[in-house]
Amino acid sequence: MTIKLLSVASEIYPLIKTGGLADVAGALPGALAGQGVSTRTLVPGYPAVLARIGKAKVVRRYDALFGAPATLLAASVHGLDLLVLDAPAFFTREGGPYGDDGGNDWGDNWRRFAALSRVGADIAADGVKGWRPDIVHVHDWQAAMTAAYMRFGPAHAVPRVVTIHNLAFQGRYDAAIFDALGLPPEAWGVDGVEYYGGTGYLKAGLVSADAITTVSPTYAEEIRSPVHGMGLDGLINGRVDRLHGILNGVDTAIWNPADDALIAKGYNARTLSRRAANRRALEKQFGLDADDAPLFVIVSRLTWQKGMDLMTGAIDHLVGLGGKLAVLGSGDHPLEGAFLGAAERHRGRIGVRIGYDEPLSHLMQAGGDAILIPSRFEPCGLTQLYGLRYGCLPVVARVGGLADTVIDANAAAMSAGVATGILHAPSDPLALHGAIAHAVHLHRNKPIWQGMQRAAMRADVSWENSAARYAALYRSLLAGAA
Ligand code: ADP
Numbered sequence: 001m002t003i004k005l006l007s008v009a010s011e012i013y014p015l016i017k018t019g020g021l022a023d024v025a026g027a028l029p030g031a032l033a034g035q036g037v038s039t040r041t042l043v044p045g046y047p048a049v050l051a052r053i054g055k056a057k058v059v060r061r062y063d064a065l066f067g068a069p070a071t072l073l074a075a076s077v078h079g080l081d082l083l084v085l086d087a088p089a090f091f092t093r094e095g096g097p098y099g100d101d102g103g104n105d106w107g108d109n110w111r112r113f114a115a116l117s118r119v120g121a122d123i124a125a126d127g128v129k130g131w132r133p134d135i136v137h138v139h140d141w142q143a144a145m146t147a148a149y150m151r152f153g154p155a156h157a158v159p160r161v162v163t164i165h166n167l168a169f170q171g172r173y174d175a176a177i178f179d180a181l182g183l184p185p186e187a188w189g190v191d192g193v194e195y196y197g198g199t200g201y202l203k204a205g206l207v208s209a210d211a212i213t214t215v216s217p218t219y220a221e222e223i224r225s226p227v228h229g230m231g232l233d234g235l236i237n238g239r240v241d242r243l244h245g246i247l248n249g250v251d252t253a254i255w256n257p258a259d260d261a262l263i264a265k266g267y268n269a270r271t272l273s274r275r276a277a278n279r280r281a282l283e284k285q286f287g288l289d290a291d292d293a294p295l296f297v298i299v300s301r302l303t304w305q306k307g308m309d310l311m312t313g314a315i316d317h318l319v320g321l322g323g324k325l326a327v328l329g330s331g332d333h334p335l336e337g338a339f340l341g342a343a344e345r346h347r348g349r350i351g352v353r354i355g356y357d358e359p360l361s362h363l364m365q366a367g368g369d370a371i372l373i374p375s376r377f378e379p380c381g382l383t384q385l386y387g388l389r390y391g392c393l394p395v396v397a398r399v400g401g402l403a404d405t406v407i408d409a410n411a412a413a414m415s416a417g418v419a420t421g422i423l424h425a426p427s428d429p430l431a432l433h434g435a436i437a438h439a440v441h442l443h444r445n446k447p448i449w450q451g452m453q454r455a456a457m458r459a460d461v462s463w464e465n466s467a468a469r470y471a472a473l474y475r476s477l478l479a480g481a482a
């Protein structure tokens with residue numbers, strides 16, 4: 001029997017993306033289709049989404065959704081079956097999905113994402129035009145309240161899965177908003193939406209979920225400790241029998257070095273020499289010297305989570321070892337400034353592009369020798385998976401999904417020919433220096449480096465296994481609910 005799944009997410013590739021959540025929300029439906037799961041995804045009607053869906057069908061109207069008129073639209077685009085919440089008061093505005101261009105969160109995010117979640121629960125209860133989900137799967141704090149609305153409403157019998165993509169973002173608000181949420185009084189309390197005296201959206205989702213998943217097995221372990229649990233470790237330990245760590249995959253059709261229109265020249269594991277054309281194109285884009293020195297790349301949010309402060313401290317060391325670095329990212333202004341300053345200091349050796357550029361991110365994986373990801377924590381991480389697939393070897397901190405997906409070039413792995421990258425101790429400047437030095441050293445020996453590239457490109461980074469795990473989880477929940 002085909003399972004009908006409602007997915008709720010605040011971003012989805014290729015319509016709107018700020019990070020890996022969009023990649024996952026965009027790729028999982030296609031992977032699940034092969035497992036007998038048909039997915040409809042509820043997303044907010046941001047201007048970028050409305051512009052891309054073209055002619056859509058109105059499937060439900062709200063005169064007053066949290067006080068504002070809204071319509072639910074159905075549309076099919078890029079193979080995605082979408083339900084789009086067109087609520088102009090909440091989603092039609094300039095800026096990003098969560099805040100303005102100056103980086104300030106929208107003051108009414110609590111209402112915007114409660115509205116999205118309320119509609120998710122309504123769909124679970126009433127269906128849309130005869131379609132009713134068997135199961136509901138929601139992502140991160142922006143959608144987590146769907147689970148709470150379901151549990152305390154008419155759809156309480158429909159199984160619900162909440163996925164944690166990043167515990168650092170929890171959707172915490174004042175206790176005073178509770179009255180406006182439209183939940184019954186019993187939803188307030190330690191077993192409901194109350195969280196340290198305030199309102200917690202992710203917390204509410206986690207206590208209301210039939211299953212909790214997160215995006216790698218190691219992160220599933222890490223979030224049980226106070227260091228990574230970010231205040232929720234007690235709750236998560238209490239529900240550990242419902243916790244599953246399921247690795248993200250990548251869309252191997254979009255990320256395919258043999259057939260990628262966004263890079264200068266296609267290649268595969270047997271034609272690695274063709275990467276040179278991508279390297280030259282990349283050097284040109286970043287104003288870097290054209291030479292064969294190890295070319296490191298960074299494609300990242302420039303934040304503390306990603307260890308980018310450690311990275312700016314390691315740049316002079318990297319250049320001193322003869323390396324070059326191309327950085328694509330945006331984020332904290334002091335970090336952006338530090339990278340730009342390094343590019344000034346090391347002309348021809350460091351190139352920096354502040355901003356978001358999807359096509360350029362492909363060329364960086366195709367032309368770079370190694371991708372640096374010194375994260376302090378990393379629930380899964382996708383850029384190391386793209387790096388593996390493109391033979392741009394990941395040099396990464398040993399945390400979360402990075403630890404689960406990269407095989408360190410230690411002596412044993414090297415002699416077995418299975419190493420795919422370099423791992424270093426997290427949050428440790430000297431360990432990062434050591435990892436960069438190790439990469440430079442290995443890069444000098446072409447056969448060894450190419451052997452690692454081939455091992456990396458052989459790694460299975462597809463969604464196949466993980467989609468099967470999600471499908472098995474849905475089936476077990478449905479069997480339990482029946
Ligand atoms: P996170 O979601 O924590 O930012 P992930 O590694 O899971 O980290 O996903 C990041 C996604 O965003 C990847 O698809 C990556 O290629 C992309 N990305 C990050 N920064 C940029 C940028 N400046 N330009 C283009 N793509 C970017």
Ligand code: GLC
Pocket residue numbers: 019020021024165166215248378379380381382401
């Ligand atoms: C979050 C995490 C990242 C993960 C992504 C998709 O943004 O920071 O590690 O890959 O979600 O699950």
